[in-house]
Amino acid sequence: MKISKSMGNLEIAKLFRAVAAAYALKEEDNKFRITAYERAADAVEHSSSEVKDLWDCGELGSLAGVGSAMTQHLDELFRKGRVKHFDQLFRGLPAAVFELMEIPGIGVKMAYKLCKALGINRTHGAVEKLERAAKRGKVRKVEGFGEESERNVLENIIQMRKRTTRILLPDAYRTAREVIDWLGETGGIKTAEPLGSLRRKASTVGDIDIAVFCERPAGVIKRFTQFPQVSQIIESGTESASIVVSRGIQVDLMVQPERRFGSLLQHFTGSKHHNIALRELALKRGVSLSEKGIKRGSTLKEFSTEEDFYGYLGMDWIPPELREDAGEIEAGISHKLPVLVELSEIKGDLHLHSSFNSEPSHDLGTSSMEDMIQKALTLKYQYVGFSEHNPSVSRHSESEIIDLVKTKREIIEKVNYSFANRGIFVFNGMEIDIKPDGSRALPDKALELLDYAIVSIHGSFGGEKTSQTERVIRAMSHEKVRIFGHPTARKLREREGVDLEWEKIFEFCHKQKKILEINSYPDRLDLPDVLVKEAVKSGVKLVINTDSHEVSAMDLMTYGTSVARRGWAEGSDIMNALKLADFKKELLNP
């Protein structure tokens, strides 16, 4: 196991998983040590802060699942770059084992057998070696394998290569809808629901989970495996099945009778960690949970609603967005769950790019202000704000920039006048680039002409944490700057966000009454949910915007609202849940 100097969370998680695998091969009966390392790996992977940073501050203890032994190992890892105990554990174990485990359907036991029997040792080229062996009919001769599993190995290698990265929410919805439409009313289907991370509204979705409720599962499962775009049937049983559809996306199906609606909904929504925590809690109360219901001894009680299921455990119904085992179970028991913000509470959108030509260096909007305002009226908004990009600095003199901003102000005034009796108010904003040194790409004289400004990072994403933090704080330090737009500047599946000292940012925003944006664009969803939660805890106010460049994008508000909900935000945390009079006061005279 090579560990690089940076030792990020992903690497540490990988190391812990390898340790778990190595213990699994030892055939000791202490299988709980194995799960302990797996759970620690999960905890590290999902930690919102870098484990190395936690170690620096002596706060490793705050990580649930990492106890004294692992703390000691991590201590050794960070000091010396390796852990003697782990090295001993890995001795005699082909490195290729961990490589082969990447193939679906191959776990540590099978990987080890294959490596030993076929003489695969090195990480490099391990999968190709296995593939060649399978093609030559050598895998079927390995103990525990046969012709069928040899075929599966080959097919799974192909699938692994095709496997796509996680997909964005709208794409996941589309695929789920296609599958559900295909199932139609087969087998007397009463309901079919997309669950899993899709229902929890995670920022990206790994696979698509669909629950079906009906009395005759056989026909449904058959129909499911005949989905036109199916590229592989992973498994197909009597009450569940898994397929791979185009682009390598896996779709899992579970079928239960309608009287078990509540328990299957709960089970299949997850998350895995939420379910594990819930089942552990249930055990302490002498009951056992599954998708079929709640068992006390051998008697099964069935649940037709999730509310009843959670209620039986003595807790309030938990909104799917919160089900990550991040305190929601405790809150559910003590009846202290937040009242999450709803899409219907949103009363305005402050990040719109109209087709007004501010002669920017970034993209212009394609819809007129009037069309966007009409759309806002159908969304029952009380206000909108137009925040086109600042005029390009390189192509304009300062006075030209000021003239452009003046022109826009006059247009906004006219627009406001013409919509005056339609019950909507238009704010005059602008989205301003934060330059690498933290200065703004708009002269202060022009800034004065605006109602408000959004500052955001559109370049120089790298760079060191402290200097980036100073950069952002400097950019925000003007009374007209009210909003920090898409704060991490991440692009999902494309680039990581900017590295910032969030505690400092939150503290600054709280003190100076600056607002952090939750950008609703599906490939941004920025501020990310985990940081929303921290921001809310720090008393920072948020605004949910769409960053629309055309009318149709204004419907994306639902995705940003989901991020807010996943961050435990209530209506009172969201600025644009305020009605116009209050919002105006907060925006213009904080």
Added chain:
DNA sequence: GCCGTTTTCGGCCCGACTGTTTTCAGTCG
């Protein structure tokens, strides 16, 4: 190896599906 609102010892989530070693281990979610 972790953890504690019945525990510092004695527990540790649940079940479906698959292929092979015909009674169950391995893998997955």
